[in-house]
Amino acid sequence: MKEPESPFTEPIVLPIEDSIDLHPFAPRDIPSVVEEYLEQCKQAGLKEVRIIHGRGTGVQRNIVRSILQKHALVLSFKDAPAEAGGWGATVVVLAKKN
Numbered sequence: 001m002k003e004p005e006s007p008f009t010e011p012i013v014l015p016i017e018d019s020i021d022l023h024p025f026a027p028r029d030i031p032s033v034v035e036e037y038l039e040q041c042k043q044a045g046l047k048e049v050r051i052i053h054g055r056g057t058g059v060q061r062n063i064v065r066s067i068l069q070k071h072a073l074v075l076s077f078k079d080a081p082a083e084a085g086g087w088g089a090t091v092v093v094l095a096k097k098n
Contacts, residue, residue: 018046075093
């Protein structure tokens with residue numbers, strides 16, 4: 001099945017905040033979205049961010065965490081506190097800006 005064409009001719013620029021909700025993104029796009037988000041957060045000087053992947057069956061969480069385990073900018077990560085999403089979100093501590 002062919003993908004519908006995007007109504008946008010240029011990439012969409014979103015402001016960098018200390019959290020990102022992955023629900024609007026297609027599962028196949030999650031790795032590139034997370035990697036680009038981490039790069040942009042580092043450039044913006046953020047030290048800690050929250051990636052909201054949802055609870056579901058844990059597939060998105062596993063994808064996100066496999067990226068975080070290998071990413072050079074990530075010092076550590078853990079489940080978010082209950083009030084911030086619990087195991088439906090991951091809190092990431094980023095390496096200091098070079």
